[in-house]
Amino acid sequence: MTRPKTAPQRGAPWRTKAGSLLGAALLIVAACAPTGVGPATAPASVAPQSSSGSAPSEAAKPASLNMLYAAGEADVDAIKLAIPDFEAATGIKINLDSQPYTALQQKVFAELAAKSSFYDIIVIDTPWMPALTKQIEPLSGYIGDPAVSDAKQLAIDDFIPKVFYDTAVYNRDQSQLEYSGSPDKVDVAAIKSAGFEIYGLPIQANALTLTYRKDLFESPAEQAAFKAKYGRDLAVPTTWDEFTDVASFFTRPSDRLYGTTLMAGTGDWATDDFKTLLAGFGGNGKMVDGEFKRVFNSPEGIAALTYYSDLINKHKVTPPGVTSFSWDEAGSTYASGLTAMSMNYHNAKLNEGLAGATAYATIPAGVGVGPHFGTWMLSVNSFSANKPWAYRAIEWFTSSAVQTKMLATQLHPSRRSVYEAAKTDPAVASFGNYYDILGKSLAVGVGRPRLTNYGEVDQIIWTAVNNVATGAATPADALRDADAKVLEALKKVPYPAN
Amino acid sequence: MPDVARLIGPQDRRARSHPAVLLLAPAVAVLLLMTVAPAIYLLWSSLFRFNLLASEAGVFVGLGNYVDILGSTDFVRHFGITLLFVVTSVSLELAIGLVVAVLLARKGPDLRIAAGLLILPMAITPVVAALVWRALLNPNYGWIDYYLQTLGLIEEPVAWLSAPVTAWIALLALDAWQWMPFVALILLAGLQGLPTEPLEAAAVDGAGRLSMFRFITLPMMRPFIVIAVLLRTVDAFKTFGTVQVLTNGGPGDATEIVNLSIYRVALQNFQVGTAAAMGILFLVVVTIVIQQLLRVMARNTDVLED
Helix, strand or coil: CCCCCCCCCCCCCCHHHHHHHHHHHHHHHHHHHHHHHCCCCCEEECCCCCCCCHHHHHHHHHHHHHEEECCCCHHHHHHHHHHHHHHHHCCCEEEEEEEHHHHHHHHHHHHHHHCCCCCCCCCEEHHHHHHCCCCCCCHHHHHCCCCCCCHHHCHHHCCCHCCCCCCCCHHCCCCCCCCCCCCCCCCCHHHHHHCEEECCCEEEECCCCEEEEEHHCCHHHHHHHHHHHHCCCCCCCHHHHHHHHHHHCCHHHHHHHHHHCCCCCCCHHHHHHHHHHHHHHHCCCEEECCCCCCCCCCCCHHHHHHHHHHHHCCCCCCCCCCHHHCCCHHHHHHHHHEEEEEEECCCCCCCCCCCCCCCEHHHHHHCCCCCCCEEEEEECCCCCCCHHHHHHHHHHHCCCCHHHHHHHHHCCEEHHHHHHHHHHHHHHHHCCCCHHHHHHHHCCCCCCCCCCHHHHHHHHHHHHHHHCCCCCCHHHHHHHHHHHHHHHHHHHHHCCCC | CHHHHHHHHHHHEEEEEHHHHHHHHHHHHHHHHHHHHHHHHHHHHEEEEECCCCCCCCCCCHHHHHHHHHCCHHHHHHHHHHHHHHHHHHHHHHHHHHHHHHHCCCCCCHHHHHHHHHHEEEEEEEHHHHHHHHCCCCCCHHHHHHHHCCCCCCCCCCCCHCCCCHHHHHHHHHHHHHHHHHHHHHHHHHHHCCCCCCHHHHHHHCCCCHHHHHHHHHHHHHHHHHHHHHHHHHHHHHCCCCHHCCCCCCCCCCCCCCHHHHHHHHCCCCHHHHHHHHHHHHHHHHHHHHHHHHHHHHHHHHHHHH
16 A cells, blocks of 8 residues: 655656656557558559550569458459459459458558558549549550550440549549540540540449339339329339428338438538539539539528438438438448338348338439439559559459459449440349449439548538538538638648639 | 765766666667657647648648647637546546445455456447447437337437437447446455555444545545546547547537547548647647646545555
8 A cells, every 4th residue: 555655756757757658649649640551561663654655564473463442332242253263364363451441541541652562453432532643553554555455355435434534534733623525435545635644443333322112112002092192193203302202101100111311420421412412403513613612502502401401300201310320321221121212322132031122213303413423443553563463453353244243242333334234134133223223323423522632521511411410500501601611621722712 | 984985975876877777778769769759750740731642742831730720610619529528428437436336345246246247348349339339329229219218218219329418428328338347446446455444443433324435435545536537537538439430520520529630630631730730739738637637646645655
């Protein structure tokens, strides 16, 4: 119980220092992590590939390539399914490292900031790309080189042009610019001459689709009851007004059934719900346009957010807790049979033991339409020592034949031919009409604004959306507040916003 | 002879101090390398505006980052939220921990098992605990609402994470569930080590149980209470994973603690200069709080020496 009398007495300086050091250590971990994270490989001395071509085919064939990929967000099982074929065809082993979203994003940025050559192939999500144009290898030089690229396998015309341009085509020094030269066809020469580059090949195209309980919509009893109440036939909603009616009709809390899920919790998903509705109500779903004008704080934005809030708070067609749902919880809520409809980035399956069937439709339209979409692409790390081989690998993984094979374990393809194949492919019969609807949704989808600080803008918007959804703020106040904050964030980059 | 002794004395002392310096050197080196150097780098970084991925060097902005942060109402509010979280969670854990410790201090085999079970929540990774709690709190198929409804305590399911007050209750309950046992164990150790004589003397003098606890046990427990509060406060300031998983700062930004803000700025937006300045400001506040607690501890642990 007693301490030796020689021990430091009250106010001893070592104690306060210990306190400071403790605090310092704690914060350094919090604030300094990115500089020290990642494999401690030395920066590669290989210079970024020049488009004039330095005979990349001469590079020695590596024994293996390291690939950094996403987890469920980009259907990693599909990649796993294809890897053995690639290894058999080329003799190159693929070391796959897949990580869930937030960990992956940190890893990708830390690797590239440290100029690490460890990963040869890196998966890139659309919102990250504006900040990475100087770290990701431009591909036009490889694409034009018959020694590295197999034009038939690449079949660049086969990529859905909109998906390709939104995902992979950037201007190196002004990453906010969008290429709009040849909207109907991927034209490498036109892209180059307009001052743009290709930074990857799209592999997984996610878009919001409407999931619904086919069994409920086709039930004669439900159809009769709906007709009696609304004077028209029960059908999958094609407009937002119909969506409200149908969702209200199916909302029966005492039977544990609600109209629809939403992704109104704090996170990127709430922004995606909002931008989808913004486009639907006639606004620009990009939220921030090419001149850095905030276009969400508008009558259309207020109407969209009011509609969103009304679904939750006025019509009460959503299950309890919807304002804390992520895309994952929205999915599991639909899967447990709690809702008649759902909007999500992925297909859905009812839990085992639940009777019922699922089908898909495009997101309803209003004055306009523009379901959110965002695509993952496979890119080559510009610091890799095996760039030509990494390019060959991504060309192979994104090819039509391989994407078609990957459908069996689910992949959201980026090529037109794969959507065609999906129509008759028995391996994808279990997905119902999902691929058909996904292809149609991509055709009208609206991507994200190209901002190096999109993460910050995203958080400002989802906070506003969540505040309205929980009833803590009115749509007009929340959007006005978000508008001021987004402006401040854009100016800090600095972007010429005003 | 005394003169000689005085002559060789200092040399002798110097000679004796050499091994001490040598023995301390590794620890000092590690501290310098792992703590002091990064802290200085952090301070240096906080004076620049730079993006981790930009090839050009950062722009020197002096105290610009600090001015921006302190001028941001959001940051100041998130700071307030953090302090509120620390004060509430530590108070709650201390209050419940004290009751639990007193109950467990009565000896018996059943209580030993209870004490063992008490440690379990501490052994769970915070992120896993938060994931489990998120599922338990789900208003549609979570256990908590189910049993509250079964017991007739609520009529409709409560969407815990959808309103600020209930989200805070959930967050504090999770933190208390996980860390109250830590406080209880420290206090239990203290209680079991208390001398029994003062209590016996008080009993002879006719003191009641409550006044014995209030005037004898509690004052004697002061050093242990201060240690528990100190350790928990340091830990509570570090809270991150549970909040990120359970509420992600929501609803709105009602539970956005500073650690979450620093994480977003540093590791999602990669504005390292701003994040460093936020870290430094946070460090200043934490240091002041911890120093005050250490001063209180120094005053109170004197009891042990008497």
